[in-house]
Amino acid sequence: MTKAIMIQGTGSNVGKSMLVAGLCRAAVRRGLSVAPFKPQNMSNNAAVTSDGGEIGRAQALQALACKVSLTVHMNPVLLKPETDVGSQVVVQGKRLTTVKAREYAKLKPQLMQSVLESFNLLKSQYDLVIVEGAGSPAEVNLRAGDIANMGFAEASDTPVILAGDIDRGGVIAQIVGTQAVIDPEDVARIKGFLVNKFRGDPSLFDDGYAMIEKHTGWPGFGVLPYFAEAWKLPAEDALDIRSSDQDGQFHIVCLGLSRIANFDDLDPLAQEQNVRLTMLRAGQPIPGDADLVIIPGSKSTRGDLAFLIEQGWDIDLQAHLRRGGKILGICGGYQMLGQSISDPEGIEGPAGGTAGLGMLDVTTLMTSDKRLTETQATHVASGQEFSGYEIHIGRTEGKDCTRPFATVEGRDEGATSVNGAVMGSYLHGMFADDGFRRAFLTSLGAQAGNTSYAQTVETTLDALADHIEAHLDVEGILAAAR
Helix, strand or coil, rough: EEEEEEECCCCCCHHHHHHHHHHHHHHHHCCCCCECCCCCCEEECCCCCCCCCEEEHHHHHHHHHHHHHHHHHHHHHHCCCCCCEEEEECCEEEEEEEEEEHHHHHHHHHHHHHHHHHHHHHCCCCCEEEECCCCCCHHHHHCCCCCCCCHHHHHHHHHEEEEEEHCCHHHHHHHHHHHHHHHHHHHHHEEEEEEEECCCCHHHHHHHHHHHHHHHHCCCCEEEECCHHHHHHCCCCHHHHCCCCCCCCEEEECCCCCCCCCHHHHHHHHHCCEEEEEEECCCCCCCCCCECCCCCCCCCHHHHHHHHHHHHHHHHHHHHHHHHCCEEEECCCHHHCCCEEEEEECCCCCCEEEEEECCCCCCEEEEEEEEEEEEEEEEECCCCCCEEEEEEEEEEEHHHHHHHCEEEECCEECCCCECCEEEECECHHHHHHHHHHHHHHHHHCCCCCCCHHHHHHHHHHHHHHHHHHHHHHHHHHHHHCC
């Protein structure tokens, strides 16, 4: 009979996604068939599934830890923020609507049906489902109609382990305080706690650990030291993307847009020994020694174009080209490089049009159709075949499309300027393909290494599972599943 266990956190970014990924790999190594599940995720970092939809990138990593194919049912509700007050709602892989935060509550009863449908489908196919919560159950003002934490746990009768983050401080209050504010029925669903991200000797927290057990009556499942190799795994949050430590001679700069999307495109580049990757934050100028500037994807292309200009990066980009630098725009970044972006239906924000950066002779028309597909392509400049995926709205056309970035199934894809200095493409995930990454870097005069990105991720997932096995009571956690 299929069992399930849910990892909830005392707050956002306490490490739930990483914990679930490591527990998934640990359970798989015990011979179980395992699936990850997150009822509701909020992220602009999405992955394309084999069944033609999209889910949060964290669930894609967890599926990799489980060694199973991605399916939309692993993350049935995905919220993709488009503005400070509104998000696109993706249900079982497909866009349902765009709503403001206050309107979202009205959708929750309908969404819970889809959540339970997806969860029960996974339970029918696997030995164990490991569920990740969202935010915190201590947000009791959101408990009515909740589909992400205790509301889901109640509806699905799934036991919960509560994770606290000692790295941010106050972990005793995090865990004890959570128990103090949630309903008694929800307290009973929690089977124990664990402490995450400890730096130093975990035994130094023995007294604090005992205090949590005494005040809550919950058993502890261990104290997990900070996992130093986490940076080698795809980032879930844009704030987790770090500039690389390597002193590489080839300098790649990525613009940190306010609504940056699918930013895990950058993870393989950060691991190249001869590449120095800089994530540029608001207010920072583009460095004069940059060789390549990447304008990444965005969930609000016109809004982020305005953000880019506010930082003065449009002027910096012109100076970068005059110094002989190269520019690559991916997805929304590609659209920004054109002459104009038109959104007559207001799909990504207020209806209207915006002048682009004018660095490619192309124009973009936003349409309601979203292209979601895994892709096999050939890089025109190098002839290198590679795999990637598309996840975008909008059609881009113009003279520079006659010099495509790639070909996909016989059709031209992307665009290149006359002098080859400016490139645009809708293809995500291309740098995860080792052959393409080497060919692309070599074509720009960089010295490419021989690292295998996929193998690095696999090795790191195994190391994460080893780390969790060494410090947590994994047998106890799995035994709590029901």
